[in-house]
Amino acid sequence: MQHRMKVVVADDHPVILLGAEQALMKFPDVEVVARAGQSTELIKVLQTVPADVLVTDLAMPGGQYGDGLPLISYILRHFSGLRIVVLTMLENAALLKRLGEIGVIAVVNKSDDLAHIGLAVRHVMRDLPYASPSVRASLATLRMNAGGKTDEVILSRRELEVVRLFVSGMTVKEISTQLNRSIKTISTQKNMAMRKLGLERDSELLQYAQGNGLMNLSSGGRERQTAPE
Incomplete structure (x- = not known):
């Protein structure tokens, strides 16, 4: 029997949490094993529930571990075998670039079809990058504005x-x-x-x-x- 990818989904909006879970249920090789609504709950889940991939909102305030890049960096440091798919409404190209710089290779914009979440999960399990259409467009804009330069912003x-x-x-x-x-x-x-x-x-x-x-x-x-x- 084929191994089903175990996924944890985190978002502080219950509707998005449910939508992401339902979108993932359409992928027979994916199993949602836990959910979280803020960072305190998320870290506790990751410490206790075996998972292959975390699909997490970027802006998720209210928890003990914060949100945004500091939370993602914490997870990358403490759960080294976990793949991450960032789910976000933020379209700022510089922010998306920073996600890539700290090690996130898959980002899905909530405004895109939620089927992209499952595709992103499949990609990160093979250590392949993935960006939904809106994310690709934002990154392309950044490259054009920067004239192809990729130096880190200081x-x-x-x-x-x-x-x-x-x-x-x-x-x-x-x-x-x-x-x-x-x-x-x-x-x-x-x-x-x-x-x-x-x-x-x-x-x-x-x-x-x-x-x-x-x-x-x-x-x-x-x-x-x-x-x-």
Whole structure:
């Protein structure tokens, strides 16, 4: 009898959780063995339930282990034999690129047909990359905007500090007051960070910060995407 791939599904939206599970049930070689709604529950499941693949939402706040890239990095470090398929609504190309840089080879956008989840599971079990159509389009846009360059994005400490405060809800004027820098300097640092990340709109910056876990970090915390000033 053919081995069925054991899959854990994690998402903080019950409707998406159910939809992903139903989509996977259409693949006879896939078996959903557990579900989770946030990171605390997810890590407990992974510690107790044998699984081949994790299909997980990227933005899944509320748990002890956070969400976004910090959670994915934690799972990659502590569950080395587990394959990961990221399921997300975020379309920011820089964020998708970061997922690839930390070791995620399969990403499915929730706006695409959910059948792509099962296809992604089959691919990662063979150690092959997979991207659903919307994800491929976003990555293609990033390559075009970058002129083919693939260098990792490095933000200075001050740029990252400004980004964190901005996505926390502060205005450029409020940030300038708190950091004791001119409004022009803060605006320049914010715009420089966005250019480095390939972002054009504030909404894209919020998406990027959400996916990278920057929303959950204090302005004094450390982030590995920084460089000396």
